[in-house]
Amino acid sequence: MDRTKNVYKEAVQSGKYEKVTGLLGKYDNVRRYWEDEITRMTVRPFLEGLIAEKSRRMERLRILDLGCGSGDGFELLCAVTSREPSLLDHQVSLITPEILGIYKGVDISEPLVQQAREVHGANGKLKFELGDFSQGLPVEKSEKAYDIYFTSYGTLSHLSDEKLVRLLADTAGHASEGSIIICDWLGRYSYEWQDLWREEEEPDYTMDYVVSYIYPEEEREDKELDHLILRLMSPREVEDLVNRASEEAGVGIRLKAMLDRSIFTGRHLDTSDYNRHCRPLRSAVNSLFETNLRTNLDTLVADYHPRDGFDDINDFFERYQMSWNALVFFTIDLLYYYNDTNCMAPPEILDTYPEVLREMMEYIKNIIESCHWIKVGDTRANIIEPQLGYALREMELRMQPALGCGHSLVGIYEIER
Ligand SMILES: C[S@@+](CC[C@H](N)C(=O)[O-])C[C@H]1O[C@@H](n2cnc3c(N)ncnc32)[C@H](O)[C@@H]1O
Numbered sequence: 366m367d368r369t370k371n372v373y374k375e376a377v378q379s380g381k382y383e384k385v386t387g388l389l390g391k392y393d394n395v396r397r398y399w400e401d402e403i404t405r406m407t408v409r410p411f412l413e414g415l416i417a418e419k420s421r422r423m424e425r426l427r428i429l430d431l432g433c434g435s436g437d438g439f440e441l442l443c444a445v446t447s448r449e450p451s452l453l454d455h456q457v458s459l460i461t462p463e464i465l466g467i468y469k470g471v472d473i474s475e476p477l478v479q480q481a482r483e484v485h486g487a488n489g490k491l492k493f494e495l496g497d498f499s500q501g502l503p504v505e506k507s508e509k510a511y512d513i514y515f516t517s518y519g520t521l522s523h524l525s526d527e528k529l530v531r532l533l534a535d536t537a538g539h540a541s542e543g544s545i546i547i548c549d550w551l552g553r554y555s556y557e558w559q560d561l562w563r564e565e566e567e568p569d570y571t572m573d574y575v576v577s578y579i580y581p582e583e584e585r586e587d588k589e590l591d592h593l594i595l596r597l598m599s600p601r602e603v604e605d606l607v608n609r610a611s612e613e614a615g616v617g618i619r620l621k622a623m624l625d626r627s628i629f630t631g632r633h634l635d636t637s638d639y640n641r642h643c644r645p646l647r648s649a650v651n652s653l654f655e656t657n658l659r660t661n662l663d664t665l666v667a668d669y670h671p672r673d674g675f676d677d678i679n680d681f682f683e684r685y686q687m688s689w690n691a692l693v694f695f696t697i698d699l700l701y702y703y704n705d706t707n708c709m710a711p712p713e714i715l716d717t718y719p720e721v722l723r724e725m726m727e728y729i730k731n732i733i734e735s736c737h738w739i740k741v742g743d744t745r746a747n748i749i750e751p752q753l754g755y756a757l758r759e760m761e762l763r764m765q766p767a768l769g770c771g772h773s774l775v776g777i778y779e780i781e782r
Contacts, residue, residue: 425466432520433470533610617781631772
């Protein structure tokens with residue numbers, strides 16, 4: 366009996382017995398199946414180019430992750446896959462172990478660096494150091510240039526404008542021709558914090574950001590949580606600050622791609638801390654991706670409240686919301702139709718709809734048509750709902766206007782000497 370108790374005690378103490386759910390927490394389903402993936406798709410063409418060039422020069426890839434946390438950038442980048450792998454391929458990562466020369470992660474948080482070392486310490490090509498990027502680029506004088514200078518999940522919003530310019534200028538000075546810088550800020554016009562939108566874009570505009578969303582709703586009110594002061598950024602401001610850094614360094618920092626990510630799936634949609642009109646759409650999308658869990662699809666319906674004085678942003682959100690909801694309603698109607706094909710006609714796909722919406726409607730129709738009859742496993746929870754999640758994600762990727770109206774504003778830059 367004692368032995369039995371000890372075995373389970375050990376198992377619990379190891380931490381490996383903790384309940385895993387994709388519905389909440391830092392690594393929820395939206396992060397893993399939506400945000401990480403959209404970033405990967407955006408980075409893919411640049412990574413392909415870099416790897417081809419490095420291979421031509423008989424060199425390996427060097428990556429610096431600024432604000433690396435527990436090594437999340439390594440996991441994100443190493444899971445970027447080739448464009449269209451065939452059904453037979455199983456090795457699909459662009460960064461193979463053989464092409465990776467070094468990944469160095471730097472973070473100001475000791476516990477996170479410690480955690481990174483515990484998770485990745487066995488891999489000799491991964492290094493984690495304590496460092497502060499608000500004092501400039503945290504590298505030694507003798508350190509060779511990196512091919513990728515990576516940041517993610519709003520990390521650059523930790524910096525004032527002056528410190529951002531310094532970091533980018535240092536980076537440009539350290540990088541070599543063709544190096545890529547991946548920047549990630551919080552978007553100034555995310556619907557999550559509509560109360561904080563300002564008509565004049567005053568410099569160094571920040572918000573008090575509370576990481577309340579990692580707790581279940583019923584626990585949030587009782588927690589005394591510290592605030593982060595984070596910069597909210599628009600594309601115009603980014604352009605200005607990057608140009609200043611480029612001039613200071615005397616090196617070209619050329620914009621290659623800009624992206625709004627998490628337009629209706631930002632974390633504070635669920636808390637409505639900074640906009641009382643928000644519906645908890647992130648929770649609904651988390652549920653779509655959760656195994657063996659059926660989602661009430663009505664919880665996915667968005668209802669954007671426009672704000673006076675922001676015509677371009679309102680116009681985009683109106684179009685986006687109509688397309689998002691149209692796909693949700695279309696899926697609901699299809700489920701009714703395939704549940705009982707006698708009861709109604711299948712929903713129509715109109716020529717007036719945006720191209721990506723029409724494509725995603727066809728896609729969902731094909732999915733439901735080809736699997737609605739399967740009786741093994743929960744077809745709705747485990748096939749149809751995740752595919753609806755992917756279709757909504759594809760709409761975000763292709764409709765996003767790069768106006769700063771997602772949770773994150775991502776910029777990809779190339780160094781030109
Ligand atoms: C939004 S988190 C992103 C963490 C991680 N990259 C990820 O993908 O989850 C921002 C990270 O930047 C780190 N950070 C903030 N200010 C920093 C600074 N001045 N120097 C170095 N790291 C900093 C924080 O400790 C935190 O780990």
